[in-house]
Amino acid sequence: MSFIEVLSSSQILFAALLTGAIYAIVAVGLNMVYGTMRLLNVAHGDIVMIGAYAAYWLFTQLGIPPVASMFVVAIFCALIGAALYKLLLKKMLARPGDVPHLEARSLLLFFGLSLLIQNLVVSLQTATPRAYQYMDHVYRISNLAMTGNRLLALLVAFFLCLAIAAFLRWNIFGLALRAVIERTDAARIVGVDVERVHLISLVIGFGAAGVAGVLLSMMEQFSPFMGFSLTIAAFIVVILGGLGNIAGGFAAAMILGAIETYGVALTSPNMRSILIYGVFVLALILLPKGLFHKRFKK
């Protein structure tokens, strides 16, 4: 395909939007958790993986279609988040200590968790990638062809983004969340229940990650090791969008989806990982405060 053909292809635009929307709902959880607790959850992508396997199991074993199971999976993943907070994180956050060391160490904790989750799933389900067929009827609009599951995934992802954004915008929790992200100690002084904000961030974030897993499982193969590249993508989105900036995150997710989809279309599928990790390294070094930093000055 020539350069112009790629740029004008509605097929590739659709793919870019879909990738971006999925990244947006994966990243929103990472953003809230890192923003409020300063804990970098590198196991976040593994929650997506759990969501994918849960949807697979519910569909193939119990016959529950993903369109219904996504609610169950969201609740299940949200409960994992709540359990993680109650059992491990609450204690760790309560312990006084110097912040950068705590942060770096907490990353090791999540890394351990990630190893644990991945290998438990391998033990239970083997490492072979899996897939199932669901809503794979092809719809055509002029020269754009898309399967029903992709259309559904795009709609659900967009709706979920809007719902989370609206909740944070109009519910008082959104204000508390922003206060905790800006300055936890000050938020505590003015009466914000910081522990509750932490818990709700994890619950919403993990729930959204679970839904992302359900959506991904309808469309493509998944394996126990799919999580880490998603964590990296989500992390790029968080950096570029700006910490705690949910709207900025959605924009950054769309940008990353476009970079990845168009980059691969113009070069080769082998370039996907190089693109993702390249953007990741550059973003961390060059733009640690994000693309939209100026507009967000305190």
Add this chain to the structure above:
Amino acid sequence: MKNPASGDKILWAILAVFFLALPFMKQDYFTGIGLSFLMWLALTQSWSILSKMTGYISLGHVVFYGLGSYIVVVTWQQVPLWLAIAASGLASAVFAALVGLPVLRVRGPYFVILTFGLAELVKYVLLAVEASLGISSRLLFATPDITEIYWIMLGLAAASTLLLEAVHRSRFGHGLRSLRENEEAAETLGVPIARYKLVAYVLSAIIPGMVGGVMALRSTYFEASQAFDAMISINIIVMAVIGGGDNARGPLIGVAFLVALSELFWAEAPQFYMIILGLLMIMFVVKLPDGLLGVLESRKKKLGGRAL
């Protein structure tokens, strides 16, 4: 009470005699385990120079290992072995020096995940380069036997231990520790933090590069996804975290424990091994952030306090 320094000396002397004698048993199986122990010891000691001393935890030390492997593999049978191994150390050092300045400006968890991403990036770039050359893996012929590899590795393990001890005791080491405790305060007091961090990064890169080069001879083939396997970086961290402490004694316990564990489970039940690794990471971060050595030392301090 016994002088702890003399206890240390005895420990190292016993280890030295043991590892010098091991190959003379002519048991390739035990030489192999010894080699594995020495390899992880060399990697973990080198890692400690940066990560234990400065608190900048590198989750991407495999990048040096992989680069070193690659250098030895592409120069195999074209230059003498000693030159290839020296070149692999040098290449790692140069790479660390080039990326060090921008990378070391990034702090805390960002640094940890950046080092990981950097290693993955180099891996994928090298995979693409090899693919464009039409090579999926490279085989090495007429590699030295395990005893020879063992001797080189013993030298590298000893060198990394001595290097860590030297850094630990030097003025430079005090500077690194001060920036670990509080970077701004250290800078105010006149510690050249940017230069110190860079030097520590370069020093911690050299030996892993050489270790990677030597291990390529052991595996007799090279494939980028294996030479840059992120599990290597993870193993290093777990070994260091189990032991704790920032001196050369710290990693010994962790290395011995994980080498034994992987000897038992890695071949037959790799998932089980990695599940244990994950549990150890969680347990040590939450319960024993200072490692076993930290527990021992704080207990010793308590006992000492009571005796007085």
